[in-house]
Amino acid sequence: MADQFYTMKEAMLYSQRIAQLSKALWKAVEKDWQTWIKPYDLNINEHHILWISYHLQGATISDIAKFGVMHVSTAFNFSKKLEERGLLSFSKRDTDKRNTYVDVTKKGKILLEEMYENYHVTQHAVLEGSLPIKELYGKFPDFMDVTAVIRNIYGDDFMDIFERSLKNIEDTFSSKSE
């Protein structure tokens, strides 16, 4: 064990720490998310799919599954429900007959933008719990270590889509409210 890069003990402690922290964080995020989207008759998967399709502007079902960290069948089934509600449209491309492409409809865009506008109507425990850090450091935490771990697990593609979608929100807000 002496010549190992890490000890069993270190690995176990680290593993238990990250398991507890990530569960607690995700449960808080999930609760805030559910409270926010409740008035719009969407579940988290549906909203996440709508969100990804909006920011990717022409995502395939497998893009949605990958970026939404959900099974392909979950991505497909909930996308289908959103299509039935007229919030998404499905299409094939001449250059790529195998994949189904998903786009947010005008109705879907209006719904998403309405949701963004009403974001601050509901309570966000995670946001509030982050304010003391913002006060102390002058900015919200950037979770560099979590981001690095996720990049190593999910790959550069995942992080590229992630950064692209955040850039997209930034641009949408710049052109609108500021």
Next chain:
Amino acid sequence: MADQFYTMKEAMLYSQRIAQLSKALWKAVEKDWQTWIKPYDLNINEHHILWISYHLQGATISDIAKFGVMHVSTAFNFSKKLEERGLLSFSKRDTDKRNTYVDVTKKGKILLEEMYENYHVTQHAVLEGSLPIKELYGKFPDFMDVTAVIRNIYGDDFMDIFERSLKNIEDTFSSKSE
């Protein structure tokens, strides 16, 4: 908006960042966890309850619910199942007739220790994804910002139990394998 402590845009970007990161992290943790405990015919809730009861040494159902970030009814129902399997025992205390106390039985302890021993038999994507950070900084990431946010959301009690359980694992390992 100028005199606000944070802008809508900042809050939204931060919120979307943490939502995506925490979902991706939790899904990876969940997968590792499930793979690890699969041979023992336990689900994550059951293992988590066993884990908490082991480290708290005399937890109430509400302690388990709080620290396990689950509903009281979930904590109760799965604890009951573990009791039926002889892994947990329930008791009342003379000084506190209202609460049910949960203890890990000898059989439960043996199972948990066996699971710890076989921890490295299965793959842990989160652990592997953290190794480049360990290599770079000489230690596993400590997620200070996530920890601070969670402390603000769940309170000092939550973090005390959290640290106590990690200390407990540390002591168990010290007295055994090192």
